[in-house]
Amino acid sequence: MKALTVERIGLCGPGLLSWTAGRETLAGGRPYAPDPLPAIAAALLPANERRRVTATIKLALHAAQEAVGPASAAASDEGPAAALPTVFVSSGGDSEVLDKICAALTLPDRAVSPVHFHQSVHNTPSGYWSIATSCRRASTSLSAYDGSFGYGLLEAAALAWAEATPVLLVAYDLPLPFPLSDRRRIVAPFAVALLLSPHPAGGLATLRLAPAADAPASRLTDPELERLRVGNPAARALPLLSAIARQTAESILLVERGRGIRVEVEPA
Amino acid sequence: MAIKPLALTARTVTNALGRGLAASLSALRRGESGLRPCDFEDAALETWIGRVAGLEDEPLRGDFAAFDCRNNRLARLGLEQDGFAAAVAAARARYGPERVGVFVGTSTSGIGATEQAYRQRDPASGALPENFDYQHTHNVFSVADFTRSWLDLNGVALAISTACSSSAKAFASAWRQMSAGFCDAAVVGGVDSLCLTTLYGFHALGLASPRPCRPWDRERDGLNVGEAAGFALLEWAEPEDRRVVLRGYGESSDAHHMTAAHPEGAGAALAMEQALARADIAPERIDYINLHGTATPSNDAAEDRAVLRVFGADTPCSSTKGWTGHTLGAAGITEAIFVSLCLEQGLVPASLNTRQRDPELGAGVVLENRERPLLWAMSNSFGFGGTNCSLLFGRNDG
Numbered sequence: 038m039k040a041l042t043v044e045r046i047g048l049c050g051p052g053l054l055s056w057t058a059g060r061e062t063l064a065g066g067r068p069y070a071p072d073p074l075p076a077i078a079a080a081l082l083p084a085n086e087r088r089r090v091t092a093t094i095k096l097a098l099h100a101a102q103e104a105v106g107p108a109s110a111a112a113s114d115e116g117p118a119a120a121l122p123t124v125f126v127s128s129g130g131d132s133e134v135l136d137k138i139c140a141a142l143t144l145p146d147r148a149v150s151p152v153h154f155h156q157s158v159h160n161t162p163s164g165y166w167s168i169a170t171s172c173r174r175a176s177t178s179l180s181a182y183d184g185s186f187g188y189g190l191l192e193a194a195a196l197a198w199a200e201a202t203p204v205l206l207v208a209y210d211l212p213l214p215f216p217l218s219d220r221r222r223i224v225a226p227f228a229v230a231l232l233l234s235p236h237p238a239g240g241l242a243t244l245r246l247a248p249a250a251d252a253p254a255s256r257l258t259d260p261e262l263e264r265l266r267v268g269n270p271a272a273r274a275l276p277l278l279s280a281i282a283r284q285t286a287e288s289i290l291l292v293e294r295g296r297g298i299r300v301e302v303e304p305a
Numbered sequence: 306m307a308i309k310p311l312a313l314t315a316r317t318v319t320n321a322l323g324r325g326l327a328a329s330l331s332a333l334r335r336g337e338s339g340l341r342p343c344d345f346e347d348a349a350l351e352t353w354i355g356r357v358a359g360l361e362d363e364p365l366r367g368d369f370a371a372f373d374c375r376n377n378r379l380a381r382l383g384l385e386q387d388g389f390a391a392a393v394a395a396a397r398a399r400y401g402p403e404r405v406g407v408f409v410g411t412s413t414s415g416i417g418a419t420e421q422a423y424r425q426r427d428p429a430s431g432a433l434p435e436n437f438d439y440q441h442t443h444n445v446f447s448v449a450d451f452t453r454s455w456l457d458l459n460g461v462a463l464a465i466s467t468a469c470s471s472s473a474k475a476f477a478s479a480w481r482q483m484s485a486g487f488c489d490a491a492v493v494g495g496v497d498s499l500c501l502t503t504l505y506g507f508h509a510l511g512l513a514s515p516r517p518c519r520p521w522d523r524e525r526d527g528l529n530v531g532e533a534a535g536f537a538l539l540e541w542a543e544p545e546d547r548r549v550v551l552r553g554y555g556e557s558s559d560a561h562h563m564t565a566a567h568p569e570g571a572g573a574a575l576a577m578e579q580a581l582a583r584a585d586i587a588p589e590r591i592d593y594i595n596l597h598g599t600a601t602p603s604n605d606a607a608e609d610r611a612v613l614r615v616f617g618a619d620t621p622c623s624s625t626k627g628w629t630g631h632t633l634g635a636a637g638i639t640e641a642i643f644v645s646l647c648l649e650q651g652l653v654p655a656s657l658n659t660r661q662r663d664p665e666l667g668a669g670v671v672l673e674n675r676e677r678p679l680l681w682a683m684s685n686s687f688g689f690g691g692t693n694c695s696l697l698f699g700r701n702d703g
Contacts, residue, residue: 039485119560129444130466135416139423142501154506155564155689158412159445159466164690167558173572175556176692177474180445181463188463195481216432217419220439248403248461248487296403296459 038245038301040237041194043281044203047103047230049096050074050265050272055103063262063275063282071261074226081169089152090165093131096228097162097209098169104205104230105170118170121205121232122196125163125178126189128270129221131156132213162207175200185210186229186273187291187298194246197235206231208271224268229278242281242302249299255289277302307585310550310701311480312542315392317383318642320533320629321355325386329628330646333654336674338628340517340529345499352513355531355630356499357382369455374415374442375532376498377451383496383534384455392538393456396490406461406488408479409449410471410495412634412688414464417500418442448496452536460488466634468688469597470556471495472535473637476696477554479539494536495638503530503633510564518600518631520624520656521609521670523663528599531630535638537645542701549645552586552681552699555579559691566604566687570611573597573685576693577615580683584697588616591697592679593653595640596668597687598624599631608685609666618667621675627657637686637694644682644698651678 046056051071053059061067077095079087081102105118134156141149155161160178167176175196181188186208193206209228213221237243255276257263266275273291277300280287284304291298317325321339322332332339340353357379365373365381384390396405422437441447449464465471465478472495479491507513507530514527542550557579559572566573581588594616597608605624612622625643632639647654653675662670681699 128446135419135443138502138506139416139419142420142505143423143426147501147505149502149505149509151506151509154502154509157502157506158468158689160468160688160690160692161563163467163558164563164692167560167691168562171560173558173560173575175477176467176558177465177478177556178467179463179465179478180449182440182444182446182450185446188461191461191482191485191487192463192478195478195485195487198485199481216423216426217439219432220437221444296461 038247039198041197041244042234042237042240043231043242043244044234044240045104045106045232046241047100049100050227051225060282063279065283069259069262082165091131091133091156093133093211094162094165096211096226097125097207098166100209100228100230101166101205101207104232119172120174121172121203122174122200123163123166123176123205123207124189124193124196125160126185126208128180128182128185128210130159131161132217136214136217183270184292185270190246191298193233197233201235203232203234206233208274210269210271225265227265227269227272229271229274239305241305245301247299249290249297252290252297254291308553308583310542310552311539312546312548312550313537313645314540314548315389315538316536316642316645317387317389318535318639319357319383319386320632320639321357321531322628324382326646332628336655336657338517338657340630345504348501348504350504350508351515353517353529354499355529355632357532371438371441372447372451374418376415376448376496379498379532379534380448380451380496381455383536389536390456393492396538397458400489402457402459404460404489405458406479406482406491407449407453407458408463408465408475408491408493409452410465410475410634410637411445411448412466412468412471412497413500413502414445414448415442416502417498420501452492452494456492467692468690469633469636470686470688470692470694471634471637473641473686473694473696474556476551477556477694480554491539492536493539493638495635496534497632497634498532499530512601514600517658518626519658520598520600520626521605521662521666522659523661525600525602525605527601529630531632533629533632533635533639535635535642537642546701548701549648549698550701551696553580553584553697555695557693561691564689566607568607570607572691572693573608573611573687574614576695577611577683580695580697586681591616591620591681591683593647593682594620594622595644595684596622596624597685598626600626606666609668612668618669621653621669621671623654623656623671625654640684641696644684648679648682648698648700651676653677
């Protein structure tokens with residue numbers, strides 16, 4: 038089975054403001070306190086874009102930026118991020134924007150905002166990321182509902198092997214606004230980004246992955262972290278992040294319904 | 306070195322030209338457009354659309370009732386044509402249901418169901434109607450989930466949603482996931498259906514033409530939104546296989562603007578060059594390019610520059626949007642399958658509705674159907690967010 042190295046991680050969720058800050062908590066060395074996420078700035082984007090971007094775009098880009106390192110993602114500077122193909126993964130995209138469009142369509146003039154319309158596409162964070170980092174490499178945006186993170190990881194691995202180059206995977210989901218929140222419950226915003234290299238050496242951990250038979254998904258022992266895992270599709274990454282933080286060899290199963298994805302984690 | 310080719314061992318298209326391959330091929334041959342003045346729901350817009358007739362009267366029932374929405378109805382209609390579901394059932398038996406992947410491109414999935422639900426909100430509480438099912442209709446994954454369920458497959462399944470390049474990129478994802486060993490065969494497809502979001506959204510951007518769209522024409526003034534479903538079954542090609550094969554793909558980002566294409570078509574050129582490089586073939590050998598060609602003034606101009614840079618002015622090319630309209634997330638699969646038909650039939654289709662080529666543009670856009678043998682053909686798909694994908698198809702003996 039081919040291997041993949043996790044070079045760097047970006048993280049942004051309640052009580053987990055970055056990988057650097059949250060790593061010890063995920064390793065079990067510090068209790069988890071799910072403090073609400075403060076407002077995030079879109080530091081990466083030029084000022085004219087910064088005003089218009091939504092919470093979804095800011096969250097995705099914030100995690101992505103930590104995973105590539107602050108020096109490599111400076112706006113309009115062709116840093117190392119410009120060389121990275123990307124995979125952006127979200128269960129439902131930007132529901133704040135979709136809600137505004139559907140609400141506008143109930144009014145007599147049906148005046149859809151042009152900005153909302155172009156931000157309604159699933160690949161909006163990917164587009165803003167490529168603009169911010171001057172990246173012209175391939176970028177895929179996808180969804181597999183609650184299995185989005187796991188299937189995104191497969192796509193990122195396949196992309197890294199096919200292109201023989203490191204790849205950036207960014208997974209993010211946010212609570213939906215009312216009334217959509219009645220039909221799709223996401224408990225808190227959460228984003229994770231993994232810088233993945235096809236070269237199996239060094240980094241934070243080595244991963245081996247394959248589609249697997251249906252079995253119970255890996256869970257977390259902390260009840261609050263487990264609540265976040267089941268309450269946000271991007272947070273399905275938490276058992277994997279926890280294994281990497283603990284630096285223990287583990288076998289993680291990522292998907293609950295449909296097919297599973299088995300990830301063998303080897304510490305660095 | 307060229308990549309390992311993938312054969313299209315079954316395929317189907319449904320769009321404004323009709324249901325199944327024969328309807329599209331016949332219309333392409335006869336130069337008959339599927340566009341009509343906008344008559345979708347109660348949309349009062351002066352534009353033309355490519356609507357699939359009859360969807361309103363064909364709900365999903367029984368085990369699939371939860372999936373019922375225009376987009377999944379269109380997916381079902383597509384899967385029922387040309388013996389496609391039977392071909393997938395045979396592949397399922399050959400490889401196992403967990404080894405056939407599903408990669409479906411869509412831009413808006415079943416958002417039409419949410420548009421309708423918002424109009425039926427409870428006036429007091431604001432709540433959505435009881436029968437609204439977000440997961441199985443509106444959610445981006447819904448159409449991939451429906452496709453997997455309808456075909457009784459249980460392997461890798463995902464929805465690719467990169468606006469108007471979505472279902473072209475499904476081919477690239479399928480190629481690499483098969484190469485990675487995550488599946489042994491793949492159903493790739495694209496489904497996008499008419500909804501108020503895209504009709505009023507393109508109208509708000511000033512990009513919807515009040516006439517049938519005229520790609521590359523000096524008087525082009527915008528696109529017509531269409532709807533379509535298309536699917537292909539991909540299996541590794543055998544050396545003796547004479548079917549059409551995917552020989553290369555290229556993907557890039559403009560890194561320029563969320564809605565405007567890079568004025569020099571830099572990202573588009575990169576995608577075309579990558580597809581040629583993956584096939585290890587010189588641009589001179591390409592016999593036909595199916596352009597993205599939406600007929601908006603700036604998109605066609607940018608693509609023109611990119612085509613001139615990579616191919617020069619001599620390669621015959623055309624946009625088939627004058628037949629189907631712009632089917633958004635389904636444009637990639639629709640035009641990929643058109644290209645496969647053209648390769649088999651030796652047909653270079655005209656750029657329908659294009660009367661007078663814009664003298665500012667230089668690509669070799671064809672104004673009348675031509676019959677000639679074709680060995681290699683490319684299909685371009687570009688979208689919002691600056692996403693680009695080019696697919697290169699050939700006869701396996703090419």
